[in-house]
Amino acid sequence: MSLKEQSILVAGGGSTFTPGIVLMLLENLDKFPIRQLKFYDNDKERQQQIADATEVILKERAPHIKFVATTDPEEAFSDIDFVMAHIRVGKYAMREKDEKIPLKYGVIGQETCGPGGIAYGMRSIGGVLELIDYMEQYSPEAWMLNYSNPAAIVAEATRKLRPNSKIINICDMPVGIENRMKDVLGLESRKDMTVKYYGLNHFGWWTDIRDRDGKDLMPELKEWVSKNGYITPDELNGAAEEEVEPSWFYTFGKAKEVQWLDPDTLPNTYLKYYFYPQDEVEHSDPEHTRANEVMEHREKNTFTECNRIANIQTAEDAKLEADEHATYIVDLARAIAYNSKERMLLIVPNKGAIVNFDEDAMVEVPCIVGSQGAEPLTQGEIPRFQKGLMEQQVAVEKLVVEAWTEGSYQKLWQALFLSKTMPNARVAKQILDDLIEVNKEYWPELT
Numbered sequence: 001m002s003l004k005e006q007s008i009l010v011a012g013g014g015s016t017f018t019p020g021i022v023l024m025l026l027e028n029l030d031k032f033p034i035r036q037l038k039f040y041d042n043d044k045e046r047q048q049q050i051a052d053a054t055e056v057i058l059k060e061r062a063p064h065i066k067f068v069a070t071t072d073p074e075e076a077f078s079d080i081d082f083v084m085a086h087i088r089v090g091k092y093a094m095r096e097k098d099e100k101i102p103l104k105y106g107v108i109g110q111e112t113c114g115p116g117g118i119a120y121g122m123r124s125i126g127g128v129l130e131l132i133d134y135m136e137q138y139s140p141e142a143w144m145l146n147y148s149n150p151a152a153i154v155a156e157a158t159r160k161l162r163p164n165s166k167i168i169n170i171c172d173m174p175v176g177i178e179n180r181m182k183d184v185l186g187l188e189s190r191k192d193m194t195v196k197y198y199g200l201n202h203f204g205w206w207t208d209i210r211d212r213d214g215k216d217l218m219p220e221l222k223e224w225v226s227k228n229g230y231i232t233p234d235e236l237n238g239a240a241e242e243e244v245e246p247s248w249f250y251t252f253g254k255a256k257e258v259q260w261l262d263p264d265t266l267p268n269t270y271l272k273y274y275f276y277p278q279d280e281v282e283h284s285d286p287e288h289t290r291a292n293e294v295m296e297h298r299e300k301n302t303f304t305e306c307n308r309i310a311n312i313q314t315a316e317d318a319k320l321e322a323d324e325h326a327t328y329i330v331d332l333a334r335a336i337a338y339n340s341k342e343r344m345l346l347i348v349p350n351k352g353a354i355v356n357f358d359e360d361a362m363v364e365v366p367c368i369v370g371s372q373g374a375e376p377l378t379q380g381e382i383p384r385f386q387k388g389l390m391e392q393q394v395a396v397e398k399l400v401v402e403a404w405t406e407g408s409y410q411k412l413w414q415a416l417f418l419s420k421t422m423p424n425a426r427v428a429k430q431i432l433d434d435l436i437e438v439n440k441e442y443w444p445e446l447t
């Protein structure tokens with residue numbers, strides 16, 4: 001039986017990740033056939049550069065796919081089955097401020113964690129809610145697969161403010177780490193592992209990992225990670241096919257010190273910002289943060305290559321690559337479209353999946369996905385250590401959404417102070433006042 005062809009909208013068409021996702025979709029047309037691809041963005045000029053290259057690629061590799069790039073919501077969101085959303089409200093210019101302002105006060109500057117993530121969340125909530133409202137206005141049967149960060153705060157906002165919307169929030173960090181785990185184990189694919197995992201987005205732990213025969217893989221992995229973090233054997237021996245960027249290499253290595261806090265589990269790399277904030281501050285250059293690295297590399301290279309393809313009108317020698325990690329987006333879309341019952345980590349309302357944790361927290365757990373969406377798999381009771389950490393962090397995330405909803409300065413100050421990355425209430429207030437100043441056009445007014 002042939003599969004129903006899908007109509008996909010990429011919201012944030014000007015994203016540096018758009019080319020990789022488009023190429024990945026083209027590599028999976030046999031499993032996930034597409035009749036129409038649209039881009040939507042609120043920055044026409046930025047999006048047009050990605051669209052011009054995409055037009056060439058589709059003409060050469062999938063001429064049957066109808067392609068439209070637009071900034072008009074009605075044109076974008078009409079006749080759509082899936083919205084793949086990856087917007088960055090304020091773009092990299094604001095990410096740079098998210099990262100540099102806290103560092104002025106000796107506090108971590110990070111895209112999705114701590115004060116940077118809170119500032120980013122206060123910008124993203126409105127942008128993502130607007131996408132959901134457009135989707136429900138013009139294609140009420142569509143699903144949104146949201147990739148826009150900070151996923152934890154965006155997920156809490158969609159739970160609280162759009163509780164009946166067809167949206168699933170996703171993150172590729174666990175996918176990236178599991179791809180490293182399989183290299184450590186010498187497995188073909190991360191899908192040769194079945195995992196148990198719990199946490200918040202960018203704040204979680206693997207508790208059980210087995211191979212297809214049910215063999216426990218945790219002992220070998222815990223042994224490796226406690227010594228090397230998620231640096232792979234090939235990277236350790238200098239034999240890796242692909243060089244990972246220095247800041248990512250440092251992050252994967254730091255995971256070993258995070259794992260020491262609970263040797264029975266394997267940590268998400270992002271926990272390093274909460275466990276060793278002082279190390280992260282010392283390791284940062286307040287004049288040149290990750291945002292600068294990405295602007296100088298991924299953003300620059302993506303647009304240079306897209307413009308080159310558009311200029312020569314062929315993608316035969318394109319230096320763009322399918323984003324391997326984005327294959328999980330196809331897994332998710334396929335599962336919903338064709339009821340495939342895929343098992344994957346998603347950010348969903350807890351509702352008892354973690355027995356001794358907030359019913360209405362947005363947690364990252366393994367789910368079974370079908371045409372009705374995601375059904376979380378229970379992860380049982382969690383230990384006091386993780387419960388304490390998660391209760392503090394989820395309170396931060398919930399306070400940010402309440403601050404956005406109510407326009408509350410007080411609640412946003414509380415959220416900043418409550419973050420494990422913050423030394424005291426005075427520094428929290430100084431950072432808050434600086435962030436308010438630079439986010440005037442993006443945040444709601446706070447009183």
Ligand SMILES: NC(=O)c1ccc[n+]([C@@H]2O[C@H](COP(=O)([O-])OP(=O)(O)OC[C@H]3O[C@@H](n4cnc5c(N)ncnc54)[C@H](O)[C@@H]3O)[C@@H](O)[C@H]2O)c1
Pocket residue numbers: 011012013014015016017018040041042043046047086087088089090091092127146147148149150151170171172173299
């Ligand atoms: N969930 C994950 O694990 C994961 C992984 C990687 C990237 N991301 C997220 O994907 C997003 C895109 O990342 P990027 O580095 O490519 O960003 P980018 O700045 O290159 O692209 C984002 C695009 O969104 C557009 N945009 C901003 N606000 C908008 C709005 N209100 N409506 C429509 N379009 C809007 C921008 O104009 C830009 O073209 C970011 O939020 C990033 O954090 C998430």
Ligand SMILES: O=P(O)(O)OC[C@H]1O[C@H](O[C@H]2[C@H](O)[C@@H](O)[C@@H](O)O[C@@H]2CO)[C@H](O)[C@@H](O)[C@@H]1O
Pocket residue numbers: 111112149171172173174175176177290294325
């Ligand atoms: O600093 P950036 O913009 O390079 O990355 C920030 C994002 O990092 C994670 O996504 C990684 C992913 O984990 C990795 O495997 C690979 O696919 O690259 C992605 C982007 O670099 C994280 O999950 C995202 O939420 C961050 O935005």
Ligand SMILES: [Mn+2]
Pocket residue numbers: 151170171172173202
């Ligand atoms: Mn993520």
